[in-house]
Amino acid sequence: MLGNLFSVFSSDMAIDLGTANTLVYLKGKGIILNEPSVVAYKVKNGVKQVLAVGEDAKLMLGRTPGSIEAIRPMRDGVIADFDVAEEMIKHFIRKVHKRSALTKPRVIVCVPYGATAVEKRAIRQSVLSAGARKAGLIAEPIAAALGAGMPITEPTGSMVVDIGGGTTEVAVLSLGDIVYARSVRVGGDRMDEAVVSHLRRRQNLLVGESTAERIKTSIGTAHIPEDGRGTSMEIRGRNMLNGVPKEIEITQAEIASALSEPVQQICEAVMTALESTPPDLAADIVDSGVMLTGGGALLGELDIALRKQTGLAISVADESLNCVALGTGKSLEYEKQLMHVIDFDS
Ligand SMILES: Nc1ncnc2c1ncn2[C@@H]1O[C@H](COP(=O)(O)OP(=O)(O)OP(=O)(O)O)[C@@H](O)[C@H]1O
Ligand SMILES: [Mg+2]
CATH class of the missing domain: 3.90.640.10 (ATPase, substrate binding domain, subdomain 4)
Known part of the structure; x- marks a missing residue:
């Protein structure tokens, strides 16, 4: 009982740090922040001064005078501008975590499957210096599949295609882990x-x-x-x-x-994944179909185009824009069962 009480009030959080949108999930509460990954700043004496983050900053994109810059610090799913990304993460963590002096949260962030060790370290560092006590990482396709409610821990093949702002990640999962994954810079x-x-x-x-x-x-x-x-x-x-x-x-x-052209590239990524999947798992996917997640999955008739090209049954996940955040959150809620998919190395 006490354990339950603590978990309800725990400030642990999960973050989907996307190229287009950042979502924060608070343990026991669900998604409590969803804002564009945009930062507007001014440079004064060589120092960047943040003016606006998220929704307010997005309104400034493409509309700033020379003295102000509005940028998206994440590109192709990874951090392109470290300082600005760190400011953005700090801003969002502070916004949802008002009692920062009392407890430092543990934070789980999802990272693209193809992220390099350097990129992973950079994300972990940004989260730690933004005030987290511990920073865990989870692979984005696993989070997407968990968020879409796919049976990823079963001994059967499941295919998830997460179409975000920067990348499309195609993955085949079985027994709670990734069998095949590929990320293409199309989204x-x-x-x-x-x-x-x-x-x-x-x-x-x-x-x-x-x-x-x-x-x-x-x-x-x-x-x-x-x-x-x-x-x-x-x-x-x-x-x-x-x-x-x-x-x-x-x-x-x-x-x-x-x-x-981008639609064709997404179709090809799915075909390549299917060809690279071991035959028994590929047969499972032919039976169970493919799940689309991410904002790109909402493009009109993308499911139909994909079905025509691949011959597979295609479904679009409920709340496709939220799947990765919900799945990362699920890994916090069911940490014991899903321990093997979270990488806490600090
Ligand atoms: N109805 C829609 N039709 C087509 N595209 C859409 C629709 N709604 C949102 N999108 C697109 O989805 C993208 C954002 O999706 P999402 O939030 O999943 O990306 P992200 O997680 O920030 O990016 P990434 O996963 O690549 O880091 C944007 O490019 C947006 O234009
Ligand atoms: Mg995403």
């Missing part, structure tokens, strides 16, 4: 870039990445609509021919063709 960011470059080339229209993301999440699809057009939306950008603002109507079919 939501690459899709946004594809939309930007399509509009530039085909429509002479210059738009920023935030606009491209809005187009993708509103009408984006992986599959050319049957009528060759689909729905459409009005978008604004700069006419590259005369430099003045211009508004055009863009169709779903156009966006589908812009997104075809």
Whole structure:
């Protein structure tokens, strides 16, 4: 009973430090923070002064004057700017952990399967210097599968495809561990870039990445609509021919063709994974299908495009944007049973 009480009030937390979004899960409570991984700062006498983090900073992306910079410190799923990433982690930990003077939390962070030892050490260090007592790491595909409720500890093959902002990680799991995993640097960011470059080339229209993301999440699809057009939306950008603002109507079919390359790369990653999986486990996956997690899994008809290309049954996880955070949280809640997947080496 006492143990239960303590676990309810424990301040241990799990963090999904994503390229696009950071989520914090508090043990016994669930996800209590979900904000864009963006930091805005000013440089004064060579020192970076943080002005805004998360939601407030995202509004500044692409809209800052020369004196202010709004950046995303995580790139391709790993830390690209250490100082800024550390500030961001500190900010989020402080925001959810108000009694920091009393108890230092233990923190579990998920890391991409392909992260190098140096990258892992950097993440651990950032978390420790942000005030954690202990920092544990868990591989992202395991967290994604746990969060999606897949039976990963069973002696059967399960395939999870986590499509994030920076990377897509394809993994085959069995008996609680990774049998095969591969990370490709294709995700939501690459899709946004594809939309930007399509509009530039085909429509002479210059738009920023935030606009491209809005187009993708509103009408984006992986599959050319049957009528060759689909729905459409009005978008604004700069006419590259005369430099003045211009508004055009863009169709779903156009966006589908812009997104075809990143979508194809995701399909190929799944095919490669299936080919590299031992035959009995591959047979299990043919039976049980593939689970998609991450924000990219929400792209319209991506499941259909993947099913057509791979012949496998594809499902999109409930709360796909939260799976990794929920799974990392689950590893905290069921630490005893899942001890082998968490790496606490400090
Ligand atoms: N409805 C949608 N359709 C298409 N893409 C979407 C949709 N909703 C969110 N996304 C995209 O999902 C991505 C963010 O997903 P997620 O939060 O899983 O990434 P992340 O965990 O931060 O990144 P990573 O795992 O690569 O570090 C963004 O690129 C966002 O544009
Ligand atoms: Mg992610």
